[in-house]
Amino acid sequence: MSPRRPEQWKKIRLEKREKILDTALELFATHGYHGSSVSMIARKAGISKGLLYTYFDNKEHLLREVLANGMDELIRxxxxxxxxxxxxxxxxxxxxxxxxxxxxxxxxxxxxxxxxxxxxxxxxxxxxxxxxxxxxxxxxxxxxxxxxxxxxxxxxxxxxxxxxxxxxxxxxxxxxxxxxxxxxxxxxxxxxxxxxxxxx
Amino acid sequence: MSPRRPEQWKKIRLEKREKILDTALELFATHGYHGSSVSMIARKAGISKGLLYTYFDNKEHLLREVLANGMDELIRxxxxxxxxxxxxxxxxxxxxxxxxxxxxxxxxxxxxxxxxxxxxxxxxxxxxxxxxxxxxxxxxxxxxxxxxxxxxxxxxxxxxxxxxxxxxxxxxxxxxxxxxxxxxxxxxxxxxxxxxxxxx
Amino acid sequence: MSPRRPEQWKKIRLEKREKILDTALELFATHGYHGSSVSMIARKAGISKGLLYTYFDNKEHLLREVLANGMDELIRxxxxxxxxxxxxxxxxxxxxxxxxxxxxxxxxxxxxxxxxxxxxxxxxxxxxxxxxxxxxxxxxxxxxxxxxxxxxxxxxxxxxxxxxxxxxxxxxxxxxxxxxxxxxxxxxxxxxxxxxxxxx
Amino acid sequence: MSPRRPEQWKKIRLEKREKILDTALELFATHGYHGSSVSMIARKAGISKGLLYTYFDNKEHLLREVLANGMDELIRxxxxxxxxxxxxxxxxxxxxxxxxxxxxxxxxxxxxxxxxxxxxxxxxxxxxxxxxxxxxxxxxxxxxxxxxxxxxxxxxxxxxxxxxxxxxxxxxxxxxxxxxxxxxxxxxxxxxxxxxxxxx
DNA sequence: GATGAATGAGATTTCATTCAT
DNA sequence: TATGAATGAAATCTCATTCAT
The missing domain is CATH 1.10.357 (Tetracycline Repressor; domain 2)
Structure with missing residues (x-):
């Protein structure tokens, strides 16, 4: 396997980040913040819990990013x-x-x-x-x-x-x-x- | 000493029940169902966790009762x-x-x-x-x-x-x-x- | 209501005691000691938890009495x-x-x-x-x-x-x-x- | 650093699972199912309560597995x-x-x-x-x-x-x-x- | 004697987060 | 980068026991 070029890595990370945000949005929206566990989010996003924590500091930060993301789309x-x-x-x-x-x-x-x-x-x-x-x-x-x-x-x-x-x-x-x-x-x-x- | 008369018990239970329902409504409303713990509710209502469970079978039943109670008031x-x-x-x-x-x-x-x-x-x-x-x-x-x-x-x-x-x-x-x-x-x-x- | 004579009281107590012992035996036997709660026993015996504790010091004592009772019958x-x-x-x-x-x-x-x-x-x-x-x-x-x-x-x-x-x-x-x-x-x-x- | 290989994970899980099953067998056998708490089992097996629940869905499932395990050995x-x-x-x-x-x-x-x-x-x-x-x-x-x-x-x-x-x-x-x-x-x-x- | 409300400790279970690899 | 085992705190719920009446 050839090593990926930096921009490829970056793209992958961005896509995965997007995937997590989408999943989190869906779960937060349907079950509420407290009703959605980090495990659920990671499982549904197809990644490990550990990896999720390399993208977002903690659950609250994830929520903030989900909101920021959605707001940007909303007022585009x-x-x-x-x-x-x-x-x-x-x-x-x-x-x-x-x-x-x-x-x-x-x-x-x-x-x-x-x-x-x-x-x-x-x-x-x-x-x-x-x-x-x-x-x-x-x-x-x-x-x-x-x-x-x-x-x-x-x-x-x-x-x-x-x-x-x-x-x-x-x-x-x-x-x-x-x-x-x-x-x-x-x-x-x-x-x-x-x-x-x-x-x- | 004579035991409490049935209507005394009933009154006590009714009042405490009301107190729990009020507290639960407030907490469920502000923090959400998953965001309000039974401990919080009990503490705020001034009773022990254990006692709460003699009034309501479980947390979900408590929510249902809160809703039924509120609905009754709403459509009065x-x-x-x-x-x-x-x-x-x-x-x-x-x-x-x-x-x-x-x-x-x-x-x-x-x-x-x-x-x-x-x-x-x-x-x-x-x-x-x-x-x-x-x-x-x-x-x-x-x-x-x-x-x-x-x-x-x-x-x-x-x-x-x-x-x-x-x-x-x-x-x-x-x-x-x-x-x-x-x-x-x-x-x-x-x-x-x-x-x-x-x-x- | 006329007050009961001492021996009547005694008889009532003895019968109630027997009732508790029978109930406890049945529950301990079928669900085990740890699997039978004092509440269950009292409810099934038709008395209040509080009363049960005037007959037996605690759950373990109740078990001992159940055993002693049964043993007596067994070797009669x-x-x-x-x-x-x-x-x-x-x-x-x-x-x-x-x-x-x-x-x-x-x-x-x-x-x-x-x-x-x-x-x-x-x-x-x-x-x-x-x-x-x-x-x-x-x-x-x-x-x-x-x-x-x-x-x-x-x-x-x-x-x-x-x-x-x-x-x-x-x-x-x-x-x-x-x-x-x-x-x-x-x-x-x-x-x-x-x-x-x-x-x- | 590279993550553990699947067979390493498997081996670790298998050994720990065996350890939990052994401990549970011993405690269930001596104190009974209701008499053995999950905390006791976890402590004796040298793990946290939380971890036990990644191996077995709940206490009853643990008992079932203990039984299945023992039965297999018995009829070998x-x-x-x-x-x-x-x-x-x-x-x-x-x-x-x-x-x-x-x-x-x-x-x-x-x-x-x-x-x-x-x-x-x-x-x-x-x-x-x-x-x-x-x-x-x-x-x-x-x-x-x-x-x-x-x-x-x-x-x-x-x-x-x-x-x-x-x-x-x-x-x-x-x-x-x-x-x-x-x-x-x-x-x-x-x-x-x-x-x-x-x-x- | 009799009640059942009340408690606090402890039971089972979940979960956000960390860590060794 | 990526895993998932591991943890400890906290959640829900139970229970032996006490107590005011």
Missing amino acids: DLHLIPDQGINREMLLSYIELTFGRLKESTRFYQLFFSLVVQPSVLPIFRQQFIERILPLMKLLEKYFEEQGEQDPLAKAYLFIAILDGVGMDYIATGGIYPLEKLKDLFIHLFLDEQPEKRGT | DLHLIPDQGINREMLLSYIELTFGRLKESTRFYQLFFSLVVQPSVLPIFRQQFIERILPLMKLLEKYFEEQGEQDPLAKAYLFIAILDGVGMDYIATGGIYPLEKLKDLFIHLFLDEQPEKRGT | DLHLIPDQGINREMLLSYIELTFGRLKESTRFYQLFFSLVVQPSVLPIFRQQFIERILPLMKLLEKYFEEQGEQDPLAKAYLFIAILDGVGMDYIATGGIYPLEKLKDLFIHLFLDEQPEKRGT | DLHLIPDQGINREMLLSYIELTFGRLKESTRFYQLFFSLVVQPSVLPIFRQQFIERILPLMKLLEKYFEEQGEQDPLAKAYLFIAILDGVGMDYIATGGIYPLEKLKDLFIHLFLDEQPEKRGT
């Missing part, structure tokens, strides 16, 4: 620049992307929600989450303000709540959930409605 | 009779009650959501949950149909999604969440709107 | 006086009684055998047992010597071994064991045979 | 083929081997007897035991029939009873038991006797 191509404000088109594309990601990365959303609901598992997580969502809230508030909403902040909260609620219900019910319909209804609700007509 | 006074259909007033009262319960029984909602998202912890739970929510869905669909909605089922899904999303966000953010505002917005959205005006 | 009417030697008639009656006791007190034999085989459970027991069986051995040896046996001690050992073996097999196989036949064969073997004819 | 070289019947020579060799095994594998016999007497510990065991002894009974019955015995089945029962009784007494009394003498007497009883002379 999702460029909402806080300073510039958003328009109707940008919001539409944001919604489309978010619903798409929900389908692609269901597992990650599942883990995500479980950690949001149960923050004691990884205390820093909730803080990070709030920090990340605040800029979005600001943008939404500004957008709804420009649209002439009476209470733009509340509307922003509602926007987020629906995204979260649809996500949770989609995860809870699985394939039978009418995700597309909900998306259309959602878009209709936030983009087509003419708020100035309300109350007249 | 919430009489939606499937056969008769619902009107505006009944829906309003349902919403008011649900938002109220969210505030009163936040802990239970937290546990509830975590189990919905992570069904492997207690597999029967998801099934039970779906069975319980189906009648409500039917009622909502019928109501929205009578209101002249184009897609009443989707609207019903949206209704549930918002409740879930608001609940989750309220739990995730704690006291700072503008629950009352969201309730008003929610009521406005589903009860005040005149759908026949849409698109005109 | 079985008068083999070491000094006087035994004759054919006495031996026959001893065999008859022993086989009869095996049927009556199967449970006790079961416990007995289990303790003989596993002496660490109650260390004193083996010693007591050996002390009790030695006089019988002496009598048997003397009897077989008088019968002209070549090796009377070995014959005595065989005598005991068959009793033990039949007892064990009877317990192991239950009702289907042909105890009567074995008794006849046994009697024939030790009482009918004319040893002086052997080898001629 | 003991070929009694049911179809062909047995002759005097084969029976003699069977007796010799059995008495030999009693000496070699005293511990196993001890465990064996305790489980026969107390079947609730491992319910399947008694059934297995009966199934294994039935063929032997059949062979013995046929042999004694050919020898002209009046009641060959009873004689077969007696044969087994003596083996069991001698075994039990040997275990109960330890080194002082005259095993060899009993063997000679046993052989004399079943192989030298001329049954046709009886009753004349």
